[in-house]
Amino acid sequence: MLVRSVENLSGFSSIGSVDVESFLTDLAVDGGVAASTQEQAFYALLFLFQHVLKVDLGNVNALRADNPKLVPTVMSKQEVQKVLPELPGESGIIGQLLYGRSSRGSGTSFSVVGGNVIIV
Numbered sequence: 137m138l139v140r141s142v143e144n145l146s147g148f149s150s151i152g153s154v155d156v157e158s159f160l161t162d163l164a165v166d167g168g169v170a171a172s173t174q175e176q177a178f179y180a181l182l183f184l185f186q187h188v189l190k191v192d193l194g195n196v197n198a199l200r201a202d203n204p205k206l207v208p209t210v211m212s213k214q215e216v217q218k219v220l221p222e223l224p225g226e227s228g229i230i231g232q233l234l235y236g237r238s239s240r241g242s243g244t245s246f247s248v249v250g251g252n253v254i255i256v
Contacts, residue, residue: 153194156181160198171201 160178163169169177178196185193211219216235223231 153196156185156193157196157198160196164199164201169201171203174198174201 156178159181160174163174163177178198182193182196185191220228220231220235222228
């Protein structure tokens with residue numbers, strides 16, 4: 137970790153953008169962190185250097201962590217037909233109504249009002 141405690145801040149005068157780059161690249165490559173985690177670490181270090189240490193960090197060109205490409209999970213018709221009967225009580229009724237509406241191509245929305253589920 138680049139910063140362990142406030143007591144260690146006196147040694148930061150020798151640390152520069154190359155060290156910060158190395159740390160952030162290590163987070164992405166060896167740490168396997170998400171892009172948002174790496175970005176948060178960068179902005180925390182930027183704040184530390186600019187506002188606490190009053191040091192210009194310069195240009196930091198660290199290797200960036202990848203944003204994962206999220207692919208929506210879609211169940212096949214056969215999978216849905218296996219799952220729907222297993223849903224208990226009201227959940228089963230709601231699931232069947234929602235699935236039936238979506239398979240006909242019309243949009244479905246629902247609201248919960250006073251404990252009652254309204255499906256449109």
